[in-house]
Amino acid sequence: MLRRIAIVGASLAGLRAAETLRARGFDGALTLIGDEPHRPYDRPPLSKQVLQGTVEPEQTFFRKKDGYDALALEMRLGVRATALDLRDRRVTLDDGTFADYDRLIIATGARARTIPGLASRPNVFVLRSLDDAVALRQELTTASRVAIVGAGFIGLEVAASCRARGLHVTVIEALAIPLAPILTPELCEMVAATHRDHGVDLRTGVTVTNVVGDSRVAGVVLSDGSQVSADVVVVGIGVIPNTEWLQSAGLTLDNGILCDGSGQAAPGVYAAGDVARVANEWHGDSPRIEHWTNAVEQAVHAAENALAGSGASASFSSVPYFWSDQYDRKIQFAGDARRHDEMVIVDGSLAERRLTTIFRRGERLVACLTVNQPRALIKYRKLLAARASWVVALSETAAS
């Protein structure tokens, strides 16, 4: 008998799971537990519109129009899950209470990685939560020089937002080019050039070796001996999945929660979003994916399987998709470009910073990246989902 479902994690995945459970007719007790004090909100605007000041923090909340009455949730906000007992089907919370469940959906997400020695300083920030964004935005109103550690998507979006505010921006990246683990060298160089043209002082191949200033950071010393002065430091060096509370639960944890194709991590226990590693048929692996659309798809999948029972036969197949807005450029990426054999620019050019590139592995189309060509991305994402061959992808290109 399915009477109680608990969802741990009240961000996008947790919310979409709750919505799906109700939409599929679950009318039992539904508890949504979140460690932040806020109702579910949308994270993509935080590094962009919220930092720039064009969107107010409260505009990022989901369900502004619909509200929560129809979902009939027991919303437990500002409460952190500390342990899971699979045998008793019980989640322990840090306020001394418990949430008992017949089915559990874990969507505890990830948190920003920090740098020891920097993290406790009052003018050093990460950007993950709404509170992070509000605090950073407040600090930016009086700052003039910002140092950003890490040239990943978050670091670069923050850089673009700070430039939009007219601040002096230095980006410090340990690797030789920004986004190196994600894009190919020529695309990384194009992104680097875009930032330099917008006035960002981009320092690559260097790390922070020392901090200047007592309590507040006044600057950082880099491994090449140079010094960067800063009123504000933002650290954007990736995330860590929030699985510590599951350490002794008996789930398989390895850079996230390992799940089968139904999203199930243990009988009756499902996971979704940034914290999950769901076996993905399209991908051929169980990747941990930190993208918005992945959180939605996995949450819906987990919720449907939680209601269906064992769900052992259900499989998950999804083309990873993400986007990044920097200045007037929209970078979109679909697929999996690891170990690709060939990359072809099929429209536009690196020089224009407006292009469509597609990636081949073996005989298959495996990925597509566009800059300011959203319609092309849609076309190739569809071909990717259909597992189109390279020949077909090229013929589609010629036809357009």
Add this chain to the structure above:
Amino acid sequence: MKIVVDLNQCDLHGLCVEAAPEVFEIGDDGQLHVLNDTPDEGLRAKVDKAVRECPTGAISLET
């Protein structure tokens, strides 16, 4: 159901076009078009998918 799209919010991710091609299309003008803003109930599942997968929350339903 009646579909309402806020074009100011639309960011052309096109996930709605994939979810419900009978209803949504990006035209040659580079804008999202709703081909049928009062689709049959038979398309409900597809339209729901389009609504929940829209990264900018640009699509809403009026019942």
